[in-house]
Amino acid sequence: MATSTSGMGQVLARAGHTSDPWGRYYTTPIVSQSLVDRIEVAKPKLVLELGSGSGSLCTAAATRWHKAQLVTVDVDSRAPKALDADMVGTGRRHSHYVHDVLDAALSDKIGLAPGTVDVAVCNPPYIRPKWRSDFGKILEDAGLSGTLASLHDAGADLLFLAQNLRLLRKNGKLGLILPDGLITAERFSGVRKTLLRQHLIEQVVQLPRGVFKGTEAQTYLAVLSKSAGETNQVTLRQMDSDGQLSVPIEILQEAAVKRLDFTFHARVVSPQRSGEGPMRMSVRQALTDVVRGTVCSSSISAFPAPVFHLGDFSEPLGEHAVRVVPKRFALSERKAQQMLEEARLALPGDILLARVGRSLEDRLALVVHGPCVISDCIFALRAMDEHRERLYRFFDSDLGRHALASSAHGVAARFMSKTNLFEIQF
Incomplete structure (x- = not known):
């Protein structure tokens, strides 16, 4: 197991009161399993988790893809202990690195060449890092630098997404847990438009509120294939509190640029025909x-x-x-x-x-x-x-x-x- 150190905690803005010092809300096994299940890959060789924390996503990935090499990265020096406990006796090939995930030179620091990862899973922290030049390079390399009115609007969710895209190979799969902003906020419509045009966003699952302990924040599972063609249609679903998924709905790219949440699009009803009451209007x-x-x-x-x-x-x-x-x-x-x-x-x-x-x-x-x-x-x-x-x-x-x-x-x-x-x- 190789390790290196960096002071990411010193450059982050204040985390939420109910998250840990790095703004993380830990993924539950049912959410981790649901995300991994959504990723349609049979036998990936290399699976990556950035910001691994307690290792819930990595553990779910290891359970499904027994022969894959697993690489995890986290700034918290305590994370390896939890990960090692989960991996003991499994025979999995696992390397963990204690390092700043948002280092533009991360691939060199962990010996992982850009464009080599088959599957990446990630639950980014809910925090806005203090801006530094590394972030501009990460966004630029991922093709996302022109998607925001101001680069300083980039939160950890967008930066983690971009860092994963840099490391994924073409047609590699990315499974993310995202907060509401990137999915629904108007200021991120440029991000959604770029992602939809450059990558294949396969599906977005709206999770129930309260699924992460300590926050009522609305969150989503999202799965995309890197550079696998333009997204013409996205599948949206909703998960209930028992982990059951709704019947899927399909939305076109134009609608997906506006928003990607199931509840918003599910309530859109076709205009009523004459004789069935007043016509619907906006x-x-x-x-x-x-x-x-x-x-x-x-x-x-x-x-x-x-x-x-x-x-x-x-x-x-x-x-x-x-x-x-x-x-x-x-x-x-x-x-x-x-x-x-x-x-x-x-x-x-x-x-x-x-x-x-x-x-x-x-x-x-x-x-x-x-x-x-x-x-x-x-x-x-x-x-x-x-x-x-x-x-x-x-x-x-x-x-x-x-x-x-x-x-x-x-x-x-x-x-x-x-x-x-x-x-x-x-």
């Missing part, structure tokens, strides 16, 4: 404007007018009741004119939705009594008169709440973008 088609508040939560207490915020939404009142903004938030005409210079206002008739929050789909209100100041956590939807009631009733229904929940994204705090809101069909 939220964008029903609106004349969307206003996002500008008062941040830390400024609410000192603001010179009451500010409607997340905690001011009322609970659902019943099937036919309407949740309205309380009168105490309504401004007089004179006060409203004064506030226009300091904040964005919601007007009577506007439908208010939460823009952020774990339960944003449950927050709904109608402005009735007068203009009101809204916080930057809230959208005010200005609907056409003929669509207002129908749109409100939709968001107050189980179907509407599901649409909002599946359109929101985010690893920790969930949030809704205007683009995702506009695409909801009702």
Whole structure:
């Protein structure tokens, strides 16, 4: 077993409070086995795991591919002990290296030539490393340097993905566990577009929340073949809390660039035929404007007018009741004119939705009594008169709440973008 040392821990930003010091959430055996099972390779010669941690993925790979040479790399010097315990008596050929996974010269340091790995499995840490020049080279070599508005937006998930691509051979398989950002966030649409055009993304499996101890973050299994042709169609599935997989759905490349999560695409229903009720339409088609508040939560207490915020939404009142903004938030005409210079206002008739929050789909209100100041956590939807009631009733229904929940994204705090809101069909 060869080892080397490096100070990756010194260059990483602060990890999450419920992860370990390197921002890792450890993979459970059922998730590890499910990821390895998704990788369609019969007899790989060389299997790699970067950021091996306790070795759950590597162990699952060793169980399936008995004759493969296994190589693991982790910055944590304690990782080899757990790995060795799993490998004792198995007869597997296993080499472990204690080294910085995001070293641009990693292949030289561990004696593994680029483009030689048959299968790579990886569960990247949930952390944003402090930028260094190595990262630019890793992204450039993987063909991903032009996919972000700023290279400093690259998190460990993207950097680990890129490092794996550098080491994989052509048609080699990569199985990843990814957080919500790379799968659904708009700022990563360029990454998804590039991956879909340069590689064959075979499938993405949406995991249940809470599958990793200590976090409710939404995560996914993803499998791709390096440089195996452009992806024209992707298979999406969802795993339930018992580990059972849903019936697959297929989406085309254009839809996959937007998002790759099962729940979002599964709710898309074909427009109804005439005679079956109102035709479905997008939220964008029903609106004349969307206003996002500008008062941040830390400024609410000192603001010179009451500010409607997340905690001011009322609970659902019943099937036919309407949740309205309380009168105490309504401004007089004179006060409203004064506030226009300091904040964005919601007007009577506007439908208010939460823009952020774990339960944003449950927050709904109608402005009735007068203009009101809204916080930057809230959208005010200005609907056409003929669509207002129908749109409100939709968001107050189980179907509407599901649409909002599946359109929101985010690893920790969930949030809704205007683009995702506009695409909801009702």
